[in-house]
Structures are given as C-alpha cells and as structure tokens.
Amino acid sequence: MRVAVSQMINSGKSYKEIGNELWISPQTISGIVKSINRDKYQSYREESNGKQVKSQVSSVPNRQIKRRRVRTKFGTTYVSY
Secondary structure, three states, X not given: OHHHHHHHHHHOOOHHHHHHHHOOOHHHHHHHHHHHHOOOOOOHHHHOOOOOOOOOOOXXXXXXXXXXXXXXXXXXXXXXX
C-alpha cells in the first residue's frame, strides 16, 4: 500500500484521487507520506516503545466500589453509585 501511494504521489495525483482509487482515507495517505518523508518507516508499536503508561483500575485504592445491579433488556449490568 505504501509503495502504491508513494508512486501516485510522485506522479502528481491528489490525495482525493489516490483515496478513490485505493479505497483509503486522506488521513491514511497523509500518514504514509509522513512516514516516507522520515528517514525510516516505524510502526506505531515501534514509535511508542516504552512510552505506555500504566492505567489505574480504580481511583479509590483498597476500598470496595459501591455498585448496584441493574437489569436491562440486554442483561444484568452493574452501575456504581
């Protein structure tokens, strides 16, 4: 996909023409062009290597979260107060 987009960009086609032909969005084309303009291609996983932040499960540690059971047409769910 990246090769096809780069060839079309080099031939002078617009983002809209490329998107209609390859069925991709202008945002995707923009991302591909940005990755081509950098020195080397990096996947999202490589770009964020080690930058992930641990998520907190609860803002109230060591305490029970008060929840009540609610029955809906989709099943039973729990809602916190």
